[in-house]
Each structure stands twice: as structure tokens, then as C-alpha cells.
Amino acid sequence: MAAGFDISKLNAAQREAVEALDGPVLILAGAGTGKTRTVTCRMANLLQKGISPEKILAVTFTNKAAREMQERVAGMVDKKAANKLTVCTFHSLCVRLLRNGIERLGYKKNFSICTPGDQTALIKQFIVKRGGIREKIKPGDVLAAISRAKNSDKGLASIEDDLYRTIAEDYTRELQMRNAVDFDDLLLLGEKLLREHSEERAYWQERFRYITVDEFQDTNSLQMSLLKQMVGTPYNVCVVGDDDQSIYGWRGAEVANILQFERFFPDPHVIRLEENYRSTEAVLRVANKLIKGNLGRREKELRPTIPGGALVRLLSFTGDEAEAEWIADEIKAIRREGKRKKTEAKPDAAVMRLIGGGGGAAEEAALADANLRAWEDFAILFRTNTLIRKMEQVFREKDIPYRLVGAQSFYDRREVRDALAYLQVIADPNSDVALLRILNTPPRGIGEVASLALTDWSREHEETVWESLNSESFRAEVSKKAATAIAGFCDEIQNVHDQLIGGHDARDLLEGFLETSGYVEWLMKNQKSDTERDQRRQGLADVYESLERTLGKGKSVQTYLEESLLDPQKDDELEKKQGVTLITLHAAKGLEFPVVFLTGLEEGILPHKRSIEEGTKDEERRLLYVGITRAQERLMLTYCGKRVKWGEEVRSEPSCFIGELDFDWIEEIDYEAMMQEEANDDDLEDFFGGMREMLG
């Protein structure tokens, strides 16, 4: 039976939250106040009170958070019950809604989901078509406008610029015709389905009687509308959020939803979690002082439970190279200090080898013995993904293991996207977007001219691209050479598709087809080096493996494709990877680390240049606040005077946020001091540190 969960370890507010199961509940949970523990305990409590797990839904912001929550509940109660819970993102929830009901909205059941890459490609086409090329219109800007419009309640009509709006309309029409939806459509259509079809609404409201929404401050108005449709009376809905950690305003997130919530679900039970168990007092003082700079927030302060602690360090460097190298060296140094709770274990020969600069297996063995901090205790936080590169480079030079979280997404890799497109076409040749992608990849004689004729033809005849390709009258329209190529291609696809329908193993078919179609050969030929070839090969291998794993769970190919698109993290494997964490501030939300380095506190980076232009500096301040509150024991804030940008050195000014920090809890180390400390001194310091440790 259920192992149970220990409610006695919770504080009064947390316990109150865990026990408030019925009616609307609003939990305002500051950073590090045991939010996740509280929410998971609350779910466990629902189960223990006899609520059927099928009736419980928890919506999180990322798939990673969803997996984590489910695992944690599973650790507290009966595993089988926990696995029957529905824990997912708004987007995957909508896929579920639409898989059943999208036909009511005029789409065919086998709709496909467009990736951001597909979106960009489409938008580019229309920019060209509408003559936006002269005006230097960027696809990203149009997409952003579309997304903003779809997520607001006004729709595409709210796009001011005529050209933008025209392109947006073209794009929407094209998607609809191709029976495809983008990420925003998932929410849009999901909400529409429930709002316009009472049978659907009734079904889902009955299906989920207890709903929890995590990171509620990051929901936008569309997600809020969706939530309203999902929740039936009595309103057993619990939302958890912290206005100070709202960092997705650019995606339409509205902190005002917290107020909205109280209006729509009247008299919620409001619970505040303010006692922080994560960080030292020093870290929290700095965080609290900083966030006070934001106006219009709910006044609250994180109360420390760990008094004192090491001062937060603020360091400046001459350049990004120096910054990265110092961080790497400092990590090695702090690591050698060992864990906070020092045991009496004496360093031995292993440490000698370590100081001697040895590496590899010997070093790893040394670590285990010598009570050193784990690499996983460290995290380095960056404002943008690109800033991570320099650090990566230095880590490689200095032999420090690291893991990148969500940096360059799995599904941004060409071979992965191609392979998935192939798979989708094999599963359903009528998937237009995917078919167009692989039509001439590798080059098989169906070039630009033929491709253009094809899309025009299919649009005109209101048939899918696949149908057009197979039509004799279309083939008569293109060159003889192209027609032959098309015929051959169609045969190949048809053949593989038939085999899949006939029950052939999808993985084998995909792998085989990528070989016989010449894709793999072409891919390899186009790589410059062996390492690149290996990477591509690995990418394909990863696809095969994840496909096999998913199918092994009894899921369909279609489900695999959907999950893949919505969950671009390379799930378990990435998490198991060992090393120092390199991560963006956005991706770091919800995580915690004993030692945190927060880099690039510079004007134009944090706050980001674009935020200054757009007047959203408050959000940047929250972003910094999120970064600071990730730290448990030690926090280092760094900035530098110049940075290499596009191969060119650019001057950098200290961030305006530095002036807002609480210097009572900060130890500042400036340029001059650093300059005087020669590299040699560092080495000596390291050496004597090691000696002292050896002598006990």
C-alpha cells in the first residue's frame, strides 16, 4: 500500500495548503519556500483521501517539470496510482483534447503539428510572395506578431501593420489547408473546442475533477480562458505562483491572471509560503533588496531560515575570457573545499594525484574518496544561450565535465528534423508540411520550379501535396525529368507506407528508408569533418532509439511524433548526464544549486538591450531575482569590461542592477585587485590550499 508522506515535516502554511483540497485555492509561493514539495504532497493527499487518480490533472509549464512532479508523487504514494495521474503542459493537454474533438473545428483527425522551423519556412515564403523582402521583414518578427495576436483575445485583426497582417493571414490559411496547427493553435483550438462545444466541455470537466496549475504567473490570457473552460463546479482548482518570478511576459504571460483568478473562482483559499528553506540569509537579503525595485508587486519578503552564510561575491573582469577562466578555476577550488558538512576523512594519495594535475579515471576515483563537492553542485547562469559558448570552450580546455540544459534543442538539429519528417510521411503521406520538407532532401531532381508548381497545384485543386504528386495531370505539367523523379519518389514512399500499415516495425522501416533513399549518404557527404559526421549519425541513432522506446510503451507513431515535437528535451539521458550545469536564466527557474555563478551582469545583456528598448526592465529585474534565488550556499555575480561579440571585441558597461544590490551582504572584488593577482599567485594559492588539506 501507499508508503504515505510525512506531513509533520511541513510548516503550518504548507500543511494548510496540503489539506485544502476542495474549492479554489491560490498558493502564493516565493522562491525556495518548498512549493514543489507542498504541491506534490497535496496531490498525494488527494490520492490518499480516495480521489481516483484519473480525476486529477496537474498542468506545469515544461515537460521536465511535469515528469519531475509525477516522479515525486510516485515516491510518496502507490506508484501505480501516481502513474495514472495526468501531469502535463497546457500544450500536451490540448493535443489530448484535439485528438478527440478537432473534427468539430473543421480539421481532419490526423492533423500535424508545425515546429518553429516549419513556421519560419512558411513565413519566409509569404514574405517573398507579398514583396516584404525589400522592407527587410524578419520572419521572427512576423511570427512574434502572430503569436502575440493569437494569444491575445483579439486575434489576427489586432496586427496593426497591413503587410504583417496579410502575411499572417496567408500563413493561417496555408496551415489550415495543410491540416496543420502550430503551438499557439493548440491552445487556441483547444480553448475554442471547449467553449463552443458543450458536450466536449462537459466530458472534460467530468474527466478532471481536481486541477492544479503550477507556475501560474506564467500563464497568458488564452491559457486562463482554457482553464476556465476546464474547471467545472465545484471549482476544485488550485493554482500556484509567484508574481516576482514572472519571466515570460514576452510570451504574453500576465501576472494579472492571479487577480483574475480571484474574480473568476470566487473566495479562493489564499495561502502564502514565505519561509525560504533553500538559501542562506546573505543570498536572500540581496534578492529581497533587488526585487523591491519593482513597482506594483505584491509586497512580500522571503524569510530566511538559514542565518548568515557566505557573502555574495560581485566580481569584475577585463573580458569574457578572464571571466570564464576564473569561474572554471574557482569551481575547482570550491570543489576542493569539500562539502559543507566536512567529514573527518583525510585526503590521501588520490588528492596528490589531483593536485599534480592528473586527469581521467584516476581523477574520478580521487573525487569519490576525497569528499569533494560533486560537479553537479555547480551551476552557471546566462542571460542568453550564445553566452554559454565561451564557458563551454574553457571547460573543455580545463577538463571540467558539464551539461547543457535546453541550450541547442534536440529538434533544431537538421538530421533529427529530417528524420522526423520522413517518419511522419511514412506514417501519413498526406502530411503536407513534412512531405514538402523531404521532397528534395536529398536532391532527387525535384527542384525549385517543380516544387513551386506543386504547391500551387495542390492549393488550386484543394488536394494534399501527396495527392497532387500522384496525379497524372499534375505530372504532365512539369518537366519530363521532374515527372520521372516524382514517380520514383512516390513509389518509394507508397512502398514503405504500405509496409508500415502492414505491421512492419517502424524503427526498421525508418532506418532502412533513410539508407535506401540516399538520405544518409547525402547527409554524410555534406559534413566537413569526421566529428560532424559522428554527431549527425548520433542524432539519427537518438531518433531511432527514442522511437523504439516510445513504441515499446505501446504508443503509436503519431503519438511519438506529437510527443517529440512538444518535448524537445532529450528526456532522461540529458538529466542523467553528469557535470557542472550551464543554463539560461529562463531554463533555471524551479531549479536550485549549492553554488551558483551568475554571469554577464552588464548593460545590454542583463537587462537585455531589447528589454531596455521595449521598456520591460522590470521583467529583467525579476529574471535576475530568479537567478539569485537559485543559489543555496554560495553566489557569485560576475561582469566584464569587454566581450567578444561576432568575433569582434565590444565594450561592456556594468549593469544598472548592480547599484540596486544590498552591499551589506556583498563582497566586491574589482578590476584592479584582479589585475594584481597574477596567474602565478593563483597557482600558488591552489598549491598551498592543497597542502593544507593534506596535512589536515
Added chain:
DNA sequence: ATTTCCTATCTTTTT
């Protein structure tokens, strides 16, 4: 049609 080489532009943040 395809490949190759040159150039322009790029950078927030994520489902």
C-alpha cells in the same frame, strides 16, 4: 539541377 563559394546578418528568453 546541384554544388560551391561568398556575403550579410545575426542573438533574447520557450511551448
Added chain:
DNA sequence: GATAGGAAAT
């Protein structure tokens, strides 16, 4: 420093 898109060469 990478990468996508265009022009020129095959």
C-alpha cells in the same frame, strides 16, 4: 563565428 541565402560555376 556560424549560418542561411544568393550568385556564379559545374
